[in-house]
Amino acid sequence: MWKDIIVIQFSFEKYALGSCHNGGNSLRKGHNITIATSYKLSQPTTKFRHIFLKELADIFDNEKTNYFEYREHPYLQIYTYNSIGFLASEKIFQNSEFQQLLKFPEQFDLMIMEIVSTESLVYVAEHFKVPLITYTSVDASAWSNYLVGNPAPPSCTADVLSPYTNDMTFFQRLDNTILHILHELYLHFWTLPHHDKIAKQNFPGAPDISEYYQKSSLMLVNSDPSVCEPKPKVPGMIEIGGYHIKPLKPLPKDLEEMLNEAEHGVIYFSMGSNLRSKQMPERVLKLFLNAFSKLKETVLWKWEDEDLPGRPRNVIIKKWLPQNEILAHKNVKLFITHGGFHSTLETIYHGVPCLILPVFADQITNAVRAVRFGYAESINFNDLTPDEFERALGQLLRDSKYTQVAQERSRIMRDKPMSQKDTLTFWVDYVIRHKGAEHLKVKASLRLSWYQYILLDVIAFIIVSVLVIIFTLMYILKILKNVFSRNSLKDKNL
Structure with a gap:
């Protein structure tokens, strides 16, 4: 029914x-x-x-x-x-x-x-x-x-x-x-x-x-x-x-040819659907373009505009890209991402290491966790410098341990009943x-x-009980002290 x-x-x-x-x-x-x-x-x-x-x-x-x-x-x-x-x-x-x-x-x-x-x-x-x-x-x-x-x-x-x-x-x-x-x-x-x-x-x-x-x-x-x-x-x-994560669909012909023919591999760059790359500060844009111009890899960048002034020859821009299918391609070596949770799940599903540039909300926590697990490097977007970005980029591209960890995490994700x-x-x-x-x-x-869930009532009861016991004991001691003092004076008078 x-x-x-x-x-x-x-x-x-x-x-x-x-x-x-x-x-x-x-x-x-x-x-x-x-x-x-x-x-x-x-x-x-x-x-x-x-x-x-x-x-x-x-x-x-x-x-x-x-x-x-x-x-x-x-x-x-x-x-x-x-x-x-x-x-x-x-x-x-x-x-x-x-x-x-x-x-x-x-x-x-x-x-x-x-x-x-x-x-x-x-x-x-x-x-x-x-x-x-x-x-x-x-x-x-x-x-x-x-x-x-x-x-x-x-x-x-x-x-x-x-x-x-x-x-x-x-x-x-x-x-x-x-x-x-x-x-x-x-x-x-x-x-x-x-x-x-x-x-x-x-x-x-x-x-x-x-x-x-x-x-x-x-x-x-x-x-x-x-x-x-x-x-x-x-x-x-x-x-x-x-x-x-959906079953893979065929890639558009131009994208498939580009990915297949990329001699030195592909770096996929997307800041998600809410962070639009074309809105990023000019300083950061120049930083990216300069760093990418030094690479032998092809950079495939989700860029929401018709053109990207100063774009190096190895940088290809598209307003929209089928992220799931791109990350699944064998020639994709690295994913540069904002660290959104869905993007993090997709990159691990396909076993691709990533450079995370978190901006706000859970992206920062996702990045910290990914670095600790060992499949990513991270730089807060607002803290980007040319040296730090190029260092992280080079480390991820040279060291195979990031890919090995990402692929191990992928096996964990796929191993389900x-x-x-x-x-x-x-x-x-x-x-x-x-x-x-x-x-x-x-x-x-x-x-x-x-207040019951966090035990405030129990804590308050314990504190009050302890204070009552302390003050009661102090009161008893005070009475005993007075009694002993009076007895002592009587003994002296005798």
């Missing part, structure tokens, strides 16, 4: 679970899919129902935003991403087609929703009276753990916004703990109250957000042991990292079959309030 599923995508990423490119393909087997997304279809489709969230698309228009100019400390990024989540949630509710969808609440069997400070949208599942599966486009993090009661001790679990691995020094653990506390404070004193207002504006009869925001039946986590450090995950967290797409499909069907899969929830954790 076919099931009806609604998918709501929030992310910057085109390859988020709800994207029409891949998520829909993974879910369509046996399902009727309605996808609400900020990405517009290039052509109409009858394969699924598509709701274009234009209001949301306008927020993430990378033609209007130069992400290379983004400068914020991780402490401030928590505020920024929460604010974006508020705005995105409001814009989704304002969409006329989405509003029309809400008028027919009995039409779905399941809802899948990406979660990044978008808790007010969780009530849509309550409105439809269906189980909810949440999805996060990165590994388990402060923005997802609390929804399913997943433990994340800051002593050994680096925050997604921090520039650390899980093996931290004292001061790194201190910094990471401050980030953890800030996430908790924002969540309970700002984020949830704000989303409660948004939900009640759109559903006047909605209860307090505390009654439903943790009702996720399952969380799909875009992580994989090949690129992520091991960390705690409750049974209701399922790893599907790499689900977006079933594909990530099949895993995704299985667990979606599992939640439907078991009517919400309540048995996977860590209910003891979810029932606790935030």
